[in-house]
Amino acid sequence: MIVIVGAGLAGLACATALQRQGKPFLLLDAADAPGGRLRTSHRDGFTLDHGFQVVLSSYSAVAKVVDIPALKPRYFESGALLAHGGRLTHLANPLRHPHALVEDLTTTAFSLRDKLLLGALVTRTVMSSDSLLLARCARRDDLSTQDFLRRFGFSAFFVSRFAQPFFGGVLLDGDLGTSAGLFLYYLKKFSTGRAWLPAGGIAAFPAQMASALPSNSLRLRTRVMALDIKNERACGVTLKNGEHIAASSIVLALDEPTVCQLLERPSPERARSVAVVYFKSRQSIYPNPCLVLPESGSGLVRHFAQVTNVAPEFAPRGFHLITASVLGFSDLSDESLAHAVKMEIAAIFPNASASLEYLETIRVPYAVPAQPPRFANRKPFPNLPTGVFAAGDWASGASIQSAISSGLDSAHSILNPLYP
Numbered sequence: 309m310i311v312i313v314g315a316g317l318a319g320l321a322c323a324t325a326l327q328r329q330g331k332p333f334l335l336l337d338a339a340d341a342p343g344g345r346l347r348t349s350h351r352d353g354f355t356l357d358h359g360f361q362v363v364l365s366s367y368s369a370v371a372k373v374v375d376i377p378a379l380k381p382r383y384f385e386s387g388a389l390l391a392h393g394g395r396l397t398h399l400a401n402p403l404r405h406p407h408a409l410v411e412d413l414t415t416t417a418f419s420l421r422d423k424l425l426l427g428a429l430v431t432r433t434v435m436s437s438d439s440l441l442l443a444r445c446a447r448r449d450d451l452s453t454q455d456f457l458r459r460f461g462f463s464a465f466f467v468s469r470f471a472q473p474f475f476g477g478v479l480l481d482g483d484l485g486t487s488a489g490l491f492l493y494y495l496k497k498f499s500t501g502r503a504w505l506p507a508g509g510i511a512a513f514p515a516q517m518a519s520a521l522p523s524n525s526l527r528l529r530t531r532v533m534a535l536d537i538k539n540e541r542a543c544g545v546t547l548k549n550g551e552h553i554a555a556s557s558i559v560l561a562l563d564e565p566t567v568c569q570l571l572e573r574p575s576p577e578r579a580r581s582v583a584v585v586y587f588k589s590r591q592s593i594y595p596n597p598c599l600v601l602p603e604s605g606s607g608l609v610r611h612f613a614q615v616t617n618v619a620p621e622f623a624p625r626g627f628h629l630i631t632a633s634v635l636g637f638s639d640l641s642d643e644s645l646a647h648a649v650k651m652e653i654a655a656i657f658p659n660a661s662a663s664l665e666y667l668e669t670i671r672v673p674y675a676v677p678a679q680p681p682r683f684a685n686r687k688p689f690p691n692l693p694t695g696v697f698a699a700g701d702w703a704s705g706a707s708i709q710s711a712i713s714s715g716l717d718s719a720h721s722i723l724n725p726l727y728p
């Protein structure tokens with residue numbers, strides 16, 4: 309029997325690949341729903357994702373595991389509204405909207421030099437393969453994104469008005485201390501693809517994957533407490549209720565701290581956290597189907613969106629839904645945080661002050677692992693016991709794409725064994 313521990317995207321992708329090859333497996337998850345960090349709550353007709361997460365059309369792994377049209381993708385416009393010094397500037401992606409090039413070149417958010425540098429950098433990343441960009445995350449000369457942007461010649465305005473709000477939100481790292489290799493990879497993915505959300509919320513994505521698996525192959529509310537290893541070889545897992553399940557292969561498709569715990573190895577030190585604050589409104593606060601990026605350093609909110617501009621299904625008829633992301637784990641109470649966030653949104657769109665009604669705050673303590681320069685150089689789990697495989701987003705840059713790819717890779721390793 310193959311036991312997969314963890315029904316997040318990595319575990320679901322592994323299960324999907326095994327099922328296609330007719331290999332029986334058992335997929336175990338401690339939570340009450342599959343999907344791991346892709347979670348959605350539904351409240352009074354509102355769809356509340358646990359953290360602002362988007363799928364990119366440039367993620368090649370996605371079409372391998374889901375039927376994209378069946379998820380009814382709702383696409384964001386490729387670009388953003390930059391709020392700076394009391395002004396609002398629209399920045400479009402000229403690769404997707406060539407007619408916007410002139411508008412972008414004349415934007416006042418940052419200098420012509422910055423725009424030309426950005427054009428040169430985008431061209432460079434688009435010409436590079438994904439694997440080459442990600443390989444940089446292991447190179448000795450990898451830098452933090454912040455240092456890379458400075459050395460490349462970008463101005464402080466470019467960093468605070470675009471790079472920090474946008475990529476700080478993507479990497480969940482407001483200081484841009486994350487590996488420049490990962491930044492360049494995302495720059496390519498956002499330049500060449502469009503961000504989308506399933507009409508049913510982000511959790512509809514893993515739900516579709518889970519629904520395609522045999523019903524008796526997925527056990528929820530089932531926490532694995534230990535691995536049963538004999539003579540350096542996998543022989544099963546022990547559950548929280550004391551039950552033992554025999555297994556010839558075990559896939560640990562888990563977040564990095566839990567893999568460390570089960571392998572009795574030291575835990576990684578840091579992870580990125582985020583809080584997302586939701587408001588409803590009867591009045592639209594802006595019309596564009598894109599994110600709004602407040603200038604970095606001016607407050608708590610890294611980015612916000614009237615998400616119903618993209619996915620009207622996220623709110624009941626007559627309402628709009630606004631989502632705002634605050635990086636880190638704010639010490640403020642939910643009410644104080646909501647008040648501060650509302651004031652920041654109202655500083656950009658004054659009608660928000662009267663129209664936004666607080667809905668809910670969702671805090672995600674473990675969002676993605678810290679990914680500093682050269683993070684991919686370390687091999688987190690060398691010398692695994694025979695028959696044990698480890699998968700997850702920590703393997704090569706946390707993302708929906710990397711979680712799926714690592715799950716598919718572990719299925720491939722099981723189906724094409726190198727060990728006797």
Ligand SMILES: Cc1cc2nc3c(=O)[nH]c(=O)nc-3n(C[C@H](O)[C@H](O)[C@H](O)COP(=O)(O)OP(=O)(O)OC[C@H]3O[C@@H](n4cnc5c(N)ncnc54)[C@H](O)[C@@H]3O)c2cc1C
Pocket residue numbers: 313314315316317318319336337338339342343344345346358359360361362363530531532533561562563566582672674675676699700701702706707708709711
């Ligand atoms: C707020 C936020 C925003 C993000 N934004 C984006 C984005 O816009 N685009 C993007 O590409 N990526 C984004 N990501 C990253 C992406 O969601 C993750 O990289 C990916 O979902 C990780 O999948 P995984 O399968 O590796 O791990 P997980 O989703 O963490 O799955 C691990 C599973 O293991 C289970 N588990 C844990 N311990 C046990 C145990 N002992 N026994 C049994 N089961 C156990 C958990 O319940 C969970 O279901 C974001 C993540 C967050 C949280």
